[in-house]
Structure formats: C-alpha cells, structure tokens
Amino acid sequence: MIDFYYWPTPNGWKVSIMLEETGLAYSLKPVNIGAGDQFKPDFMAISPNARMPAIVDHDTADGSLPIFESGAILIHLAEKSGRLMPSTPKGRKECLEWLFWQVGNLGPMAGQLSHFVNYAKSVQPGDHLYAHQRYAGEYNRCLGVLERRLQGRGFILDDYSIADIIAWPWVLIAKPLGQSLDEFPNVSRWRDLIKARPAVRRGVDLAKDLRRSGQHSEQSRKILFGQTAGSLGDG
Structure with a gap:
C-alpha cells in the first residue's frame, strides 16, 4: 500500500x-x-x-x-x-532528460506565472508587469520547446510515459494562465489526446471537492x- x-x-x-x-x-x-x-x-x-x-x-x-x-x-x-518508463539505455536517458526538463523548466515557469496571474496583488497598476511578462514569456518558450518535440510524434517519447504525465498538468491549465494553444497545434493535439485517457480524468478529479473548497x-x-x-x- x-x-x-x-x-x-x-x-x-x-x-x-x-x-x-x-x-x-x-x-x-x-x-x-x-x-x-x-x-x-x-x-x-x-x-x-x-x-x-x-x-x-x-x-x-x-x-x-x-x-x-x-x-x-x-x-x-x-x-x-x-x-511507463523505457527500459533501454537510450529510452531511459531520453525519459530522464524530459522529466528533468519539466521539473527544471516548464513546471517552475508555469508555477511562477500562475502566482502572478492568480495571487499577486498590485498596489499600483503595472506593479508586477515585469515579473508577469518574464514568466509568461518563459512559459511560452517552454511550450515552443514541447511543440518542436511533438512534431511528427504522438507523445514526448515513442510511447506514452512519465515524461508525458509530468508535463501534461501544467499544459492543461494554459488558458487560465492566459496562454492560448492556437500557436502550438502539436501541443494542443497532445493535450487533448492525454486528457481523453480514463486514468487521467480520474487523477484530475481525485478529491476535487477539496479544490472547490x-x-x-x-x-x-x-x-x-x-x-x-x-x-x-x-x-
């Protein structure tokens, strides 16, 4: 257990x-x-x-x-x-690369952007403009990296893996963060493909009553x- x-x-x-x-x-x-x-x-x-x-x-x-x-x-x-993790040396290497890319890039940038979108209070208009633009730009850049990686492939690796699972939640919430996926068609397709998985829906819905409260x-x-x-x- x-x-x-x-x-x-x-x-x-x-x-x-x-x-x-x-x-x-x-x-x-x-x-x-x-x-x-x-x-x-x-x-x-x-x-x-x-x-x-x-x-x-x-x-x-x-x-x-x-x-x-x-x-x-x-x-x-x-x-x-x-x-959900390749067993070959090359596959494992690529999986770890994209896993650490997420924890060092996409996740922190999206998390800081979320703070300035949802929580930072301005005393004067534009107080946090630089910080907001900085993290919005980095989030956009990370989506661009993912867009290029997904060109011609269904998932980040050859098959669905923990590389997808760790990156997907911060892409799911792109719209609330103010980022359209219109310029990232590969990312948009990938987002919808993973969202349709029953286990993914169950994972996002877990204890959702806590989120509402x-x-x-x-x-x-x-x-x-x-x-x-x-x-x-x-x-």
Missing part, C-alpha cells in the same frame, strides 16, 4: 494520474496547504521541502520508504510497476506565500 499525501494542484495531479495509470493501491492523505498542514513535523519527516506531493511506499525491500518531489516519485512508481483567505495567503527558512522550524 502507498500513502499518497496530496492536495489537488497540477503538481499533485502528476502523481494521482500515475497512480491511476498503474493501478497501484494507495490511500489518500489530504494535506491542507492553506491551513499549513505541510509544516507539521510528521509531514516534514516525509517531505523536508514542506511541499507536495509526497508518498510513503510500505511495500519495498527496505520497508516503508518515504519519497518527496514529483519527479522522484514518478520514477519510483514506474520502476515499481514496470510501466480551497479559496484562499488572507491568512492562507500568508501561509502559502510568506514562507522563509523560519517556516521550517528547528528541524
């Missing part, structure tokens, strides 16, 4: 989709990030970065194994299930966006 520490966000969807695709048994453990549950010692013992998603796999040769960071989790689940108050904004080293406690 896998304990899955989750809150419904694009980062969380990466792992919920993977669990649904593999059919691995899991127990959902909601962590309310707006209430600061991610800073509780029990959770930080699993995820030192105080972020989600995270899992504890209770069925490994080393006993119960905590894993944090979505890329590491997806690799673990792919190896555990024997699915997750409107942020001023207090939750301070918890989410006022973090410093002091937020992590004394260790």
